[in-house]
Amino acid sequence: MEKLDIEKLVADAEQCVRCGLCLSVCPTYRDYQTEIQSPRGRVLLYADHAQGLVDDPLKVLEAAFDCLECRACQTVCPNGVKPGEAAVDAKVTLQEGRPKSFAVRAALTIFHYPILIDMANLALVAYQRSGLQWLLRKTRLLEKVGLGKLQFAESLLPGRRIKPAMRLFYPRRVEPPRGEPKGTVAFFLGCVMNLVFSESSTAAVEVIRRSGWRVVIPRETTCCGAPHIEEGDWYGYEKLAKKNLDYYGRLEVDYILTDCAACGAELKGYVKHFADDPVYGSLAERVAAKTRMFSEFVDAEGLPGSARFPFATTHQHACHACHAQGVKEQPDRVLSFATDYHPLEGNTDCCGSAGVYNLTHTEESMRILQRKMENVAKTGAEVLTVENPGCLLQLDLGARRYGPPVRVRHIAEVVLEAMERAETESAD
Ligand code: SF4
Numbered sequence: 001m002e003k004l005d006i007e008k009l010v011a012d013a014e015q016c017v018r019c020g021l022c023l024s025v026c027p028t029y030r031d032y033q034t035e036i037q038s039p040r041g042r043v044l045l046y047a048d049h050a051q052g053l054v055d056d057p058l059k060v061l062e063a064a065f066d067c068l069e070c071r072a073c074q075t076v077c078p079n080g081v082k083p084g085e086a087a088v089d090a091k092v093t094l095q096e097g098r099p100k101s102f103a104v105r106a107a108l109t110i111f112h113y114p115i116l117i118d119m120a121n122l123a124l125v126a127y128q129r130s131g132l133q134w135l136l137r138k139t140r141l142l143e144k145v146g147l148g149k150l151q152f153a154e155s156l157l158p159g160r161r162i163k164p165a166m167r168l169f170y171p172r173r174v175e176p177p178r179g180e181p182k183g184t185v186a187f188f189l190g191c192v193m194n195l196v197f198s199e200s201s202t203a204a205v206e207v208i209r210r211s212g213w214r215v216v217i218p219r220e221t222t223c224c225g226a227p228h229i230e231e232g233d234w235y236g237y238e239k240l241a242k243k244n245l246d247y248y249g250r251l252e253v254d255y256i257l258t259d260c261a262a263c264g265a266e267l268k269g270y271v272k273h274f275a276d277d278p279v280y281g282s283l284a285e286r287v288a289a290k291t292r293m294f295s296e297f298v299d300a301e302g303l304p305g306s307a308r309f310p311f312a313t314t315h316q317h318a319c320h321a322c323h324a325q326g327v328k329e330q331p332d333r334v335l336s337f338a339t340d341y342h343p344l345e346g347n348t349d350c351c352g353s354a355g356v357y358n359l360t361h362t363e364e365s366m367r368i369l370q371r372k373m374e375n376v377a378k379t380g381a382e383v384l385t386v387e388n389p390g391c392l393l394q395l396d397l398g399a400r401r402y403g404p405p406v407r408v409r410h411i412a413e414v415v416l417e418a419m420e421r422a423e424t425e426s427a428d
């Protein structure tokens with residue numbers, strides 16, 4: 001693990017020529033206009049800390065947690081400075097041995113046990129269908145009894161009905177391909193996708209199957225570890241990453257497909273953390289080489305000639321897709337082909353979700369979200385797509401809170417509907 005390594009950090013800080021190109025894309029600098037809330041300011045602070053020049057390490061930790069880790073700065077930096085990744089390293093190093101709150105420990109523990117995710121999903125289904133959600137939203141009871149943060153967290157649940165988790169109710173472990181099989185794809189069941197957006201994952205599997213690929217849906221999948229490393233929990237991350245590497249690194253499939261940008265970034269990013277490991281280093285390379293985002297895969301495959309979705313769409317690029325994996329043109333191309341596509345101004349700017357940033361920095365996050373929704377309104381789109389569960393939750397809240405009243409959907413659902421319409425038309 002590359003933690004706050006003094007040589008690397010000093011070298012990184014020395015690469016920074018203070019050109020300021022990163023300032024215009026950094027959401028916290030835009031908001032505060034101060035050096036400490038900027039990418040170059042943070043990198044210099046981490047380097048100072050690594051050299052023992054900072055008296056209070058808590059200031060460094062605070063700076064790391066103020067960063068959304070969106071990595072927009074890394075995309076534009078001409079000198080390869082990596083302030084977003086350095087924030088993760090700073091959290092891992094400085095959090096080590098520090099007690100975490102009960103809520104954080106509980107949340108991170110749940111992700112170690114997929115069965116708990118499935119139970120939480122069933123609880124959410126029951127909560128919505130019993131009318132309790134309607135009642136709590138109508139009365140704002142949680143806020144009235146002093147649980148404003150919980151009321152806000154509740155408001156992030158999507159406006160539409162949550163479906164039962166795919167791992168529990170999806171009938172088959174192997175989906176047969178349509179037509180002559182082109183090969184086998186393993187579908188990585190992401191935790192939050194499974195918890196809240198299982199219908200999007202079902203759509204992704206169906207699109208791949210209809211494209212001629214056999215789809216395996218391994219129940220052995222565990223959390224990718226993103227929530228853990230983003231909270232500075234290296235040991236939790238390492239345990240989960242090794243479980244996935246042990247399983248997926250040895251699996252005989254052509255591709256590993258994910259519909260979650262955060263999972264995709266981790267599956268491809270294990271390489272960085274396990275490069276020196278004699279066992280997991282090569283497994284991580286295998287996993288990275290086979291991993292594809294849903295849009296990346298569909299773009300390479302090509303859609304049937306007449307696929308068409310009848311609503312005007314726009315797309316927000318999840319930071320973990322465009323900045324962490326360089327997956328940007330692919331969803332643009334897929335949507336331009338399959339829909340009436342209206343590109344969104346600032347579509348690679350973070351929506352303010354950023355892991356749990358919207359819970360820990362709610363005011364800042366809502367300012368970012370409001371600006372995002374103003375841009376969505378300018379497109380005139382009826383449907384807003386994205387490829388990451390955190391962004392789906394945040395943008396759905398944005399549509400309800402700030403408007404416009406767009407339908408927020410995973411890109412897989414739109415692609416599947418386009419395919420289905422094309423098939424119906426050709427059958428008529
Ligand atoms: S873009 Fe890169 S080199 Fe320029 S100020 Fe930002 S971090 Fe430094």
Ligand code: SF4
Nearest residue numbers: 026068070071073084
């Ligand atoms: S990762 Fe995002 S929030 Fe953090 S310094 Fe870079 S641009 Fe700013």
